[in-house]
Amino acid sequence: MGDSAEEIRHHIKGYFLVYLALMVLTGVTVGVSYFHLAIHWAVLVAFIVAAVKGGLVAAIFMHLNNEKKIIYWILILTAVLAVGFIIPVLMDVEISAYTQRHIPQ
Amino acid sequence: MDKPYGWWLPINISTHGKPIDDLINSLHWFMLALFVGWGIYFVYCLIKFRARPGHKADSTEKHFRLPTYIEIGIAIFETILLVFVSYPIWSSVKNDMPSDSDSLRVRVVAEQFAWNIHYPGDDGIFGRTDPELIAPEDNNPIGLDREGDPNAKDDIISINNFHFPVNKPVRVDLSSKDVIHSFGIPVMRVKQDAIPGTVIPVWFEANQTGSFDIMCAQLCGVGHTRMRGEITVQSDEEFKAWLAEERTYLGLEEG
């Protein structure tokens, strides 16, 4: 991150803008939830908004918008593994065609 | 034929077991070859290159091709095993469920520490079960609704004694009352975990009569060790006769 007082002041503006954005988006999620959209739409919207908010926090508050390579590599690896966990699990646990689940014995 | 159990695979009396045995055996020959091959080289090095007066290590940069080829060979062999041997066997075990018409269909409900075998009776329909109705004392360990459900009237429940006819596919719907068990019949090359809350179909067909062990293969508590069942493979007549016996024993009227 830039270190001169000038840049810092510039950053600070950014922080407040992000703060506003986060507030607005929070309002949006809650607002949308009152429309009682079909579940998959609701999930989609909620997730997109959450992703944007998370992105903002990570990028601006946590300075991921300009961080060192090594940090990026660590996070990429982590993301890959996390995804690599959930996908097979979901496929096995729910879409496994060979077991009929939730049948009381 | 020779004695059923030894220090290697026991006899196989299932129709689908042959390829499994072939896979296990060929794979072990392959492993042995690798091990012996490498082992010979290994021992050779240990002797040839031992430290001794006048012998100096040769540190010049070298590159050997052969090992790379061997590694590639191993990779290819594994791929072949996976694609052309393991996959077909597994998919037939998983997918080729026999149709109800030409197969015997039973439910097996595992519990601590026994195997409940549930035959649908002559109507071929399993009676409804309900945990509330479970009453081991009057031969109803799986909560069969004998009063409520007409289909249940002729159902037969046998504990740890699994009789079925030879040369006829058997389809088992496997489930568990309490914890995870594993339905293992070594001579039948069958093993399937029984997961509570799910029903998992298993099929097999015996090509030889006799009686053998069912072993529980998943730790299920203090009685895991004695959770032993017995399969009795018999001719169709003998099987029918046995069913009749059971029916009278349970005091059921003819279906």
Added chain:
Amino acid sequence: MSVVIPYVSKPHPVTGVTNAKLGIWLFLASEVMLFGALFSSLIVLRVGSTDWPVGSTILNVPLAFVNTIILITSSLTMVMAWASLKLNNLGKYKMYMGLTILLSFAFLVVKYFEYSAKIHHGLSPATSNFLGIYFTMTGLHGLHIIGGIVVNAYLWIPGAKMWHSDPERFTGRVEVAGLYWHFVDLVWIFLFPTLYLL
């Protein structure tokens, strides 16, 4: 003569980060796996269930909304605390850090009311897997908040002495604490919709 560990305050010439910075990111990576696993479990349970309620029918959305606002605000004050140090303004730092801690307590108080209301209505983790996962995840998140409070409180008064001996290192520490705090905020940003709204 005692240990001299390099790169505690100055970044490593090659990696460009200090030990603490690298350390915290690694820690956060493991945290991602932790909450990732919990979210995965939530999905598995939900997809597998036949009667998963819509969060808003059971949980108190307004309270959670307030808490979201509180947490986001605390994130802002946290980053401002760091920025003030960058601007060599210890006084402002103390103010912002104080605010952050205050807000974190506010969050916990609201959570307390939320929980006690549930218990009062006889809704416990045992009631349903939905409530179970709700209590588990928000509870774990709450523990993270408490952890953050401890760290921040230390940096607020006692730890601040370091500002006079080694300002660079102290600023680094605040930044690291900030990264952790923003992560806790980030987790909540995902928890809020998944538990309360869907």
Added chain:
Amino acid sequence: MSSAHGEIHAHGDGHAHEEGFWRKYIFSTDHKVIGIQYGLAAMAFLLLGFGLMLLMRWQIAFPGIQIPLIGKALTQDGVLSPELYNQFGAMHGTIMVFLGVVPMAVGAFGNYMLPLQIGAQDMAFPKLNMASFWVNFVGGLIMLGSFLMPGGAPQSGWTSYPPLANIAPPSQTAWLIGMVFLITSSLLGSVNFIVTAIQLRAPGLSFFRLPFFVWTQLVTAFLLLLAFPPLEAAGVLQLMDRVAGTSFFMPSGLVVSGEILSNAGGGNPLLWQHLFWFLAHPEVYVLILPAMGIVGEIIVTNTRKPMYGYNTAVYAIIFLGFMSFIVWAHHMFMTGMGTAISSFFQATTMIISIPSVIILTIFLLTLWGASIRYTVPMLFALAFLPMFAIGGLTGLPLGLTASDIYLHDTYYVIGHFHYVVSPGTLLALMGGFYHWFPKITGKMFNQTLGKLHFWGTFIGMNGIFGPMLLVGMAGVSRRLYDASIYQAAKSVQPLNVVMTYSSWFLAAAQILFLVNLFISLRKPKTPAAENPWESTTLEWTAPTPPLPHQNFPVPPHVYRGPYEYNTTSREFAPQALQEV
């Protein structure tokens, strides 16, 4: 070196006066002291785990017969009860994996050697390092305490599968809490390791000049860092199931001993297995990677030539580490898995065997054209190769669903993994012990006793685990208190007896080890221990033992690769050596 010596010791002693006993030996932040603390704790746990197994092995070989001597102390009729059998089995697994081998391989060897081998004065976060040991220690105490709880120690296997674990006696809760401590400790530790290895390398020590051991420790740390959290999550969930009455892992309508469980249901037992194995598979590579690192160091040192294809080995290790995250479900083939997913996991399982083959091949090719010195550590390292080969190769039939149908949860599995963890990892660890003992203590051990210890251990272990593979082939299930009621087991009972006698033989061999340890410690320091194997890596250029805190009198500078044996005019050129 020796000229600088007196002055170095002045440092050491001067330092000793600064801190009192507690700061110096108990709550020390010195990575060397912490390493030794880990080592002693781990050794105790390894012996305990072995002890439990000796009792179990007696019951397996002589079912229902009184255990000699101590039998009466355990049960009134002196026969091991099925309850105790399950408890000991579960705790043997837990202790050996989480409190024995990992603390020994990572906590002890990693902690002690990593900073030295990279020329650092200490870990990046010394206080964190101390914390991670003590958290681990508490975890260990909780695990031990669980033996005394009503209903006895945890008894659901080291895998703790629900629903069984959910309905198990209270000690299972202790197991979960203990695990949370052990996991936390590992997380702190691995952060520390990674930062240290990346940031604190001595000037000139580029990544591809790192000793192989450091690489294995680095990859291991990443495995621990990213694989453990899911188990922590699973632990929390099972804890909730047990104490808060949730049913994350329990479907509804379970009937346990005639009673219908009242829990809300809707849970999924397989969820636990996925979370558990997502850790536990990488965990098994955590058991083997440091061992490979140690073996690499020892073999290269005693062949007096550079490692063949060092770079390839490094890439293989990294690839192995990554792949180990996506093979976990090969432990779950028999849970009703479909063809699609099982194919994926079979494929990854076959793929992961390749880097292992490569690494072994590299070790073997390093022997070509060498001048092999049969020192005690070298014996252990060489023995590791075929042992790991057997263990690894027997993994292949397990990795294919078709053959796993028959082999799953038989003693074949037990044989497979013991060949990798016991004659594999343990031999490597013992080798590492003899390799570094001189540097750590400044004393030499007794060579003859060392060799006897090796042969005893080597023969004993093979006597146990070789027959085990056959018992498995005969179809005997694992975790059986008394298999004698099964036809399959009757035919292999003689093998069980052989195995049990071998385990006593193995135990006897360990007595030699302990004797050697104690008499060696009581010997005076000798300069011969400075660099007895004439190794090149940095730890051997440090004073003996390395200075408390700080390690090196002057921070070393690195001028060359890790294994320059006979590559220059010198017989061996230490990394810190500038001119040749």
